[in-house]
Amino acid sequence: MGCEIRMRVPNWESKLATYLDECRNKIFIYGEDAEDGKTFDCCSFCIGAEKVMYGKTQFPEYVDAYKSLKEGKALLKKLGYRNWITAVDKKLIKINPKLAQRGDLVSYKFNNSFILGICVGKDGVFVGEDYRESSLVFMPMELMKYAWRFS
Numbered sequence: 001m002g003c004e005i006r007m008r009v010p011n012w013e014s015k016l017a018t019y020l021d022e023c024r025n026k027i028f029i030y031g032e033d034a035e036d037g038k039t040f041d042c043c044s045f046c047i048g049a050e051k052v053m054y055g056k057t058q059f060p061e062y063v064d065a066y067k068s069l070k071e072g073k074a075l076l077k078k079l080g081y082r083n084w085i086t087a088v089d090k091k092l093i094k095i096n097p098k099l100a101q102r103g104d105l106v107s108y109k110f111n112n113s114f115i116l117g118i119c120v121g122k123d124g125v126f127v128g129e130d131y132r133e134s135s136l137v138f139m140p141m142e143l144m145k146y147a148w149r150f151s
Helices: 012-023 042-054 069-078 084-091
Strands: 093-095 105-110 113-119 123-127 136-140 146-149
Touching (some): 012 042, 042 113, 069 084, 084 113, 084 146, 105 123
Antiparallel strands (some): 093 146, 113 123, 123 136
């Protein structure tokens, strides 16, 4: 498990808010975090949030490393993980979801799969598939099954 104590960058809360605003018009595509900044998935979304808050990611092996759900699952298997949850468990400090704070990584079950998002207080924010109004979906923290601290 990651034990390195990391400090968030100055003004991380406003930078996270700006990042979330920028994500509202992106399009969900597995494995994408296009250079033009118009597409993303839950993994690249959370890595992007981590970079905004800490200046770097603890998950560089996933950046631009897959282009589909199938490739993402194959990458996890190649790295020795069953799924995203086991990969995150290896690197971050797992906490009770009831103790999650703004900026923590969270997960809940959606369509028989766990997806990753970021705690923003009373809600977790996640990548949504319907981008006509917003690419982000806010779900109550009471629904979260897992949570982790980035530091």
